Amino acid sequence: MSEGRRTLLLAFVSAVIMTALLPLAGGDSANACAFDPRRPYTYEADQQRVAYNLALDAVSTNALFGSDPFFALPQIETGTRASRRDAAPFIPSALLKAISWVESDMTMAARSVRFDSIGEALVSFDCGHGMMQVTTGMTVPLGAGGKPSERQALVATHYAYNAARGAQILSEKWNAAPEQRPVVGTDTNSDPAVIENWYYAVWGYNGFTGPGSTRSNHPLDPQLGQWPRPAFRCDGTQSRNRYPYQELVWGCLANPAQRNGQALWPAIPAALPDMTDQGTFQAMSVGNWRFPYSDMDIRTPQPAHLATAPGLPSNFRDSLLGAPNLQSSNERVTIRLNDPSTPARATVSIRNTGTGILTWLAEPSANFLVLTPPAGTAAGSGVTCTASACPHGTLTIEVNPTLLPASSATATITVRSPNGGAGQVTIRVDVIADFEVGAPGTSRAR
Amino acid sequence: MRRLGGGRHPDRETGGACLHGMSHTPRPHDPRGDSNAAPRATWSRARAGFRLALPVAAVLLIAAVAITVRLLPTGSEAPPAAVASGAPHLVFAEFGVRSDRIYLAPADAPDQRTLVDTVEHADGWGINPATSLAGPLIAYTVIPTAAPPERDTPAEVWVMNLETRNKTRLARDADLLVPPVFTPDGQGLLYRRSNGTQQEIVQIDIAALTRRAVHAEQTTFGMFPIGIDASGALLFARLSDGGTDLYSTQDGQSPAFVHHLSDHIARGWTLSPDGRTLSYLTAEFVNERVAYRARMLSLDSVTEASVAPSLQQGAEQYGPVWVPDGSGITVGQEALVRAAEPAVSVTLDGAVRPLAAAEQGFDVPLGWSAGAGYLAVRWFSGTNSQNPGLDSTVIVDADGNRRPVEVATEVIYIGWYSGV
Numbered sequence: 130m131s132e133g134r135r136t137l138l139l140a141f142v143s144a145v146i147m148t149a150l151l152p153l154a155g156g157d158s159a160n161a162c163a164f165d166p167r168r169p170y171t172y173e174a175d176q177q178r179v180a181y182n183l184a185l186d187a188v189s190t191n192a193l194f195g196s197d198p199f200f201a202l203p204q205i206e207t208g209t210r211a212s213r214r215d216a217a218p219f220i221p222s223a224l225l226k227a228i229s230w231v232e233s234d235m236t237m238a239a240r241s242v243r244f245d246s247i248g249e250a251l252v253s254f255d256c257g258h259g260m261m262q263v264t265t266g267m268t269v270p271l272g273a274g275g276k277p278s279e280r281q282a283l284v285a286t287h288y289a290y291n292a293a294r295g296a297q298i299l300s301e302k303w304n305a306a307p308e309q310r311p312v313v314g315t316d317t318n319s320d321p322a323v324i325e326n327w328y329y330a331v332w333g334y335n336g337f338t339g340p341g342s343t344r345s346n347h348p349l350d351p352q353l354g355q356w357p358r359p360a361f362r363c364d365g366t367q368s369r370n371r372y373p374y375q376e377l378v379w380g381c382l383a384n385p386a387q388r389n390g391q392a393l394w395p396a397i398p399a400a401l402p403d404m405t406d407q408g409t410f411q412a413m414s415v416g417n418w419r420f421p422y423s424d425m426d427i428r429t430p431q432p433a434h435l436a437t438a439p440g441l442p443s444n445f446r447d448s449l450l451g452a453p454n455l456q457s458s459n460e461r462v463t464i465r466l467n468d469p470s471t472p473a474r475a476t477v478s479i480r481n482t483g484t485g486i487l488t489w490l491a492e493p494s495a496n497f498l499v500l501t502p503p504a505g506t507a508a509g510s511g512v513t514c515t516a517s518a519c520p521h522g523t524l525t526i527e528v529n530p531t532l533l534p535a536s537s538a539t540a541t542i543t544v545r546s547p548n549g550g551a552g553q554v555t556i557r558v559d560v561i562a563d564f565e566v567g568a569p570g571t572s573r574a575r
Numbered sequence: 576m577r578r579l580g581g582g583r584h585p586d587r588e589t590g591g592a593c594l595h596g597m598s599h600t601p602r603p604h605d606p607r608g609d610s611n612a613a614p615r616a617t618w619s620r621a622r623a624g625f626r627l628a629l630p631v632a633a634v635l636l637i638a639a640v641a642i643t644v645r646l647l648p649t650g651s652e653a654p655p656a657a658v659a660s661g662a663p664h665l666v667f668a669e670f671g672v673r674s675d676r677i678y679l680a681p682a683d684a685p686d687q688r689t690l691v692d693t694v695e696h697a698d699g700w701g702i703n704p705a706t707s708l709a710g711p712l713i714a715y716t717v718i719p720t721a722a723p724p725e726r727d728t729p730a731e732v733w734v735m736n737l738e739t740r741n742k743t744r745l746a747r748d749a750d751l752l753v754p755p756v757f758t759p760d761g762q763g764l765l766y767r768r769s770n771g772t773q774q775e776i777v778q779i780d781i782a783a784l785t786r787r788a789v790h791a792e793q794t795t796f797g798m799f800p801i802g803i804d805a806s807g808a809l810l811f812a813r814l815s816d817g818g819t820d821l822y823s824t825q826d827g828q829s830p831a832f833v834h835h836l837s838d839h840i841a842r843g844w845t846l847s848p849d850g851r852t853l854s855y856l857t858a859e860f861v862n863e864r865v866a867y868r869a870r871m872l873s874l875d876s877v878t879e880a881s882v883a884p885s886l887q888q889g890a891e892q893y894g895p896v897w898v899p900d901g902s903g904i905t906v907g908q909e910a911l912v913r914a915a916e917p918a919v920s921v922t923l924d925g926a927v928r929p930l931a932a933a934e935q936g937f938d939v940p941l942g943w944s945a946g947a948g949y950l951a952v953r954w955f956s957g958t959n960s961q962n963p964g965l966d967s968t969v970i971v972d973a974d975g976n977r978r979p980v981e982v983a984t985e986v987i988y989i990g991w992y993s994g995v
Binding site for chain 2: 342
């Protein structure tokens with residue numbers, strides 16, 4: 130190959146790489162999320178949602194995260210507007226399951242990822258992450274140096290933490306009453322064990338939005354089409370256009386999804402507010418739609434359904450969290466950008482020598498390193514993981530040549546785990562990119 | 576926290592060879608893609624160049640195909656729908672998680688339906704059509720497949736010609752949940768769009784493909800286009816903390832208050848064929864119970880009247896629709912006393928004519944065919960809005976025969992068509 134052809138070829142290679150990296154390095158600021166422009170990887174558990182149901186059961190009574198300020202379920206208020214008091218942390222777990230179904234079909238990963246596998250996390254356009262589509266705290270990186278935080282990594286990649294965060298957010302919607310939201314259950318002491326009393330809190334989970342607006346979840350909104358409307362069946366046969374969010378959840382409560390002939394949660398035909406009841410109707414009147422909505426308190430819709438704390442197996446903590454352990458190692462890789470015969474990337478395995486799901490977070494020391502994924506999981510012993518990507522996490526390292534400080538450079542990547550001990554993986558990356566630049570033919574003497 | 580939308584993703588649930596995870600999906604740079612290549616030492620330079628150029632060429636090819644397809648008139652190669660002139664056909668969409676199928680079904684034999692077209696949409700969010708046609712044109716709002724599946728995602732507005740199956744996108748900034756409304760001459764289409772608390776009612780000239788905002792305002796709640804009245808004015812309903820009010824506006828003038836429809840949320844507004852009377856549902860309070868009941872408002876005299884107030888006092892009424900000749904409306908009634916309650920037609924002077932009832936439940940009228948030979952209804956097996964039961968769409972004819980429109984999913988009513 131002549132020098133000119135070689136230079137042209139290298140320039141072309143560089144252009145191809147930059148083109149490939151362009152969407153990864155830029156991103157739409159309007160759609161920025163914690164890990165943008167990349168997506169973290171997560172573990173997708175079994176198709177019957179046994180693991181997810183267990184996690185939702187556990188977090189519904191704060192059995193999993195004790196007093197952790199970020200993941201623990203807080204005390205739940207009870208009582209009427211005039212006699213509100215704190216009570217034990219509790220959310221009817223069936224509600225969490227129905228919400229998870231409406232949000233994500235109760236899945237942690239993107240649609241293309243198999244069950245019992247590791248793959249790209251489910252992240253919606255508005256930064257909703259995972260099975261509970263947690264948006265709060267996931268819209269911008271919150272870690273040091275503008276990087277994603279360990280908590281964000283846990284929410285995005287580990288179903289138990291995602292479930293806990295979703296439950297905590299729902300509890301915040303409940304506890305917003307009576308100061309900022311109305312109360313359901315003026316006749317039942319607003320008991321959180323009564324599923325129907327969660328009507329306004331579930332409405333708030335999607336947005337406590339009023340009639341006429343484009344995001345309205347008001348049950349009497351004319352935008353929702355013809356009145357009356359049939360109950361939502363949660364079976365994919367009805368458009369969502371006609372239903373406020375809370376009715377989608379109520380529909381899925383009553384009509385649990387089935388897999389392999391088995392319902393994924395017990396059916397609960399929870400009652401919706403009776404709009405033929407004068408008190409309920411007037412509470413929902415457009416004239417009462419003003420902060421803090423104190424004229425919207427309603428009685429418990431009947432017939433009411435009482436939820437009890439779910440029974441948890443003795444080993445639930447081991448099943449859900451295990452004892453993951455990041456295997457420490459020192460790695461060294463070389464990426465050559467000037468050799469088209471070698472891939473311009475390197476991969477490193479992240480190993481979990483413990484049990485349960487390990488969440489890891491990778492941080493480069495230089496901005497020319499592009500990491501895919503920026504955070505991920507590795508399955509430990511006792512975790513079913515059948516795809517070829519299992520059980521280890523795989524970190525792929527690429528280089529953005531436009532950000533290289535010189536034709537050769539060295540940087541390090543540090544991989545840590547927020548739930549897998551103090552170990553860390555340190556990766557030294559040597560980049561060689563000594564392109565020969567110049568315009569062939571210039572000043573060539575004949 | 577927002578709903579992802581999505582509905583079900585059944586493809587992954589069923590397994591199968593094509594359902595691989597991310598790790599199985601080769602990408603242009605993926606080293607796994609090299610596994611079938613010759614050893615590096617044997618690579619020729621030309622081959623290396625070819626391999627590098629391949630992804631770029633593929634991208635260019637895909638882009639060229641996409642552009643070409645985009646420029647083609649949609650549906651232009653589909654055969655025209657076969658509709659015998661004068662024979663009423665129900666036009667409806669069968670909802671699907673990712674696409675709705677639009678059908679024409681003969682009123683006397685709805686099972687012999689003809690597929691007109693399929694409209695893809697964002698997961699879980701079906702089309703929202705105008706509930707009347709303009710000649711062979713239907714109109715609808717829809718969230719395109721690539722857009723976020725959310726109720727506030729800006730929707731597209733389309734019209735489709737049932738005869739030619741040609742579709743035209745008219746706008747990309749509509750509010751999905753507010754259905755478009757044809758102008759009386761069928762030449763225009765009204766829709767609502769929002770930007771924060773700013774809402775606008777926009778009128779499209781379908782032939783010219785031009786549009787203009789005919790009214791805009793800041794609102795905490797919302798406004799809803801109803802139609803164009805006999806004087807040519809735009810009528811719209813406005814929600815406020817005072818309830819629901821009717822306004823009109825013409826030629827860009829400030830809107831004029833017409834009537835206070837309700838202290839609460841009114842609904843179900845429909846203009847008579849001559850544009851002189853508005854029917855709607857408003858809440859009435861009887862014995863500590865609330866029932867939406869139909870009323871009619873003369874737009875000439877701005878006088879309001881209940882619809883056959885003697886009808887089951889205190890019972891709910893549903894879905895007022897105008898009889899095609901404008902002589903009155905048809906409303907459904909809750910099954911308050913009996914196991915089944917028929918819809919009734921009520922003339923402007925108060926005469927009542929019950930229609931055929933089912934053995935159980937109640938009907939919610941959807942729309943009459945031209946000539947009032949057939950009425951499409953949504954039948955509910957229950958008793959009222961609090962206990963509606965199961966639902967299905969049924970065609971009721973003048974002899975009282977009831978023919979169900981049998982589909983596996985929800986029927987989205989669009990209107991009636993009798994050919995050109």
